[in-house]
Amino acid sequence: MSTQPSTPTQPEPLPMSSTQSTPTPTPTPSDGSNPIREAIAGAIAEHDVILFMKGTPEAPACGFSARTVAVLQALEVPFAAVDVLPDPRIRQELSALSNWPTIPQLFASGELIGGCDIVTEMYESGELAQALS
Amino acid sequence: MPSPQDMKQRIEAAIPGAHAEVEDYTGGGDHFRATVTAQAFDGLSRVEQHRRVYEVFADEIGGPIHALALTTQVPSTVPSN
Numbered sequence: 330m331s332t333q334p335s336t337p338t339q340p341e342p343l344p345m346s347s348t349q350s351t352p353t354p355t356p357t358p359s360d361g362s363n364p365i366r367e368a369i370a371g372a373i374a375e376h377d378v379i380l381f382m383k384g385t386p387e388a389p390a391c392g393f394s395a396r397t398v399a400v401l402q403a404l405e406v407p408f409a410a411v412d413v414l415p416d417p418r419i420r421q422e423l424s425a426l427s428n429w430p431t432i433p434q435l436f437a438s439g440e441l442i443g444g445c446d447i448v449t450e451m452y453e454s455g456e457l458a459q460a461l462s
Numbered sequence: 463m464p465s466p467q468d469m470k471q472r473i474e475a476a477i478p479g480a481h482a483e484v485e486d487y488t489g490g491g492d493h494f495r496a497t498v499t500a501q502a503f504d505g506l507s508r509v510e511q512h513r514r515v516y517e518v519f520a521d522e523i524g525g526p527i528h529a530l531a532l533t534t535q536v537p538s539t540v541p542s543n
Contacts, residue, residue: 430520431529431530
């Protein structure tokens with residue numbers, strides 16, 4: 330049983346839990362481009378709801394990530410999930426992109442909704458259901 | 463290793479008029495919970511309010527500060543009796 334939406338099967342350098350693909354470390358190119366940051370930005374743009382977390386929705390590796398997954402599952406919101414743990418550069422580039430230092434990070438329609446505290450607060454007030462609908 | 467008292471003072475020094483309560487909720491000196499009330503948060507989104515607090519600790523988050531759970535709020539207008 331999975332709450333993951335189907336994801337495109339194109340080559341994806343991020344460890345998306347919905348694709349079961351093995352993350353492939355991408356060498357840093359010398360031409361100044363940043364493939365990890367671009368892949369993160371692309372994933373945020375492609376998925377209506379995407380969660381960057383430690384571990385996977387089935388096996389969260391941190392209590393804050395687990396709580397955020399539980400909230401999304403309680404709302405029955407389909408979401409894509411990216412595990413930041415396999416490559417520390419994912420977390421570095423994500424935080425640089427989002428200007429947000431902690432994990433998890435939930436995005437909807439390309440915008441940062443927040444971390445575990447904000448997600449929990451918005452769930453309890455009913456705002457999250459609206460924001461993700 | 464930051465202490466809750468040190469963190470409270472730094473938040474209150476960085477955000478004018480802020481009142482902060484900081485708790486070391488595991489007792490291990492690295493997982494903290496803070497409630498910050500500040501008029502300066504008025505008009506800011508929750509994400510922006512949390513960023514204001516995270517900025518105080520910048521590089522320490524993910525380092526000596528493993529977790530900083532946050533609740534931010536604008537002071538409520540208390541009706542006078």
